[in-house]
Amino acid sequence: MKERLWKNVWVVLYVVLMGVLAIATFLEHAYGTTFVQTHIYHACWFCGLWGALAFGLVRACGKCRLWKRLPVLWWHGSLLVILGGAMLTYLTGEKGYVHLVQGQEVKSFIRTSDQQTRMLPFSLSLDSFRVVYYPGTEAPSDYKSYVSYKVNGKWKEEVISMNHILSVEGYRFYQSSYDPDL
Structure with missing residues (x-):
């Protein structure tokens, strides 16, 4: 039961993130890139949303023993690499x-x-x-x-x-x- 609850939490987080990204696309068209970067992409809550999703991916890799299912592990791992690269660029990049x-x-x-x-x-x-x-x-x-x-x-x-x-x-x-x- 507890695992099912965690899975539902991660699915909801993923759906919320996709919804935020879709809304950001429309807001960028209406208000410009600077507005969306300031209020969404560089906001603490947005970074926290990505961090929670990354935590869920790491937890899924450990709890579900994904090392036994290599293609699924590679998929989850690739998402973590993408998130890690985005975070590194955000922290060290100069815009x-x-x-x-x-x-x-x-x-x-x-x-x-x-x-x-x-x-x-x-x-x-x-x-x-x-x-x-x-x-x-x-x-x-x-x-x-x-x-x-x-x-x-x-x-x-x-x-x-x-x-x-x-x-x-x-x-x-x-x-x-x-x-x-x-």
Whole structure:
């Protein structure tokens, strides 16, 4: 009976988490990324929800003797690795933004936490920008920034879009928005 109660608690936690993530998606569209990061993703209660789910995964691995069922153990273990990576990034990562203007070389970024300017170990430049729309609508389906970056004196070209992140020297660049004049 007690095990069934624990299982129900973890299922409810999982469903609540999925509901919160779904609501966060709509709130981000309505109020912006900063609002959702401040009130949901970086809130103590949200981290606690993830922590409770991680605790449940560890408990399930031990109580249910999942080492005897290797595929199930791998599945639970992979979720723990993902949660661990997310927590490590949250605790050690530096969040900021770069505003790229076509033809201007950028060598710094602005930290989100204190609005301080920090230098990048390379330079970044916007070559061109394009918005791809859903057919027959004015709703954007993708934003594409064609950028160049200079590392160790050599220029390289890359595309940053909604689903393609640029990683350079340990920094990750996401396409999050664009200016009205494109």
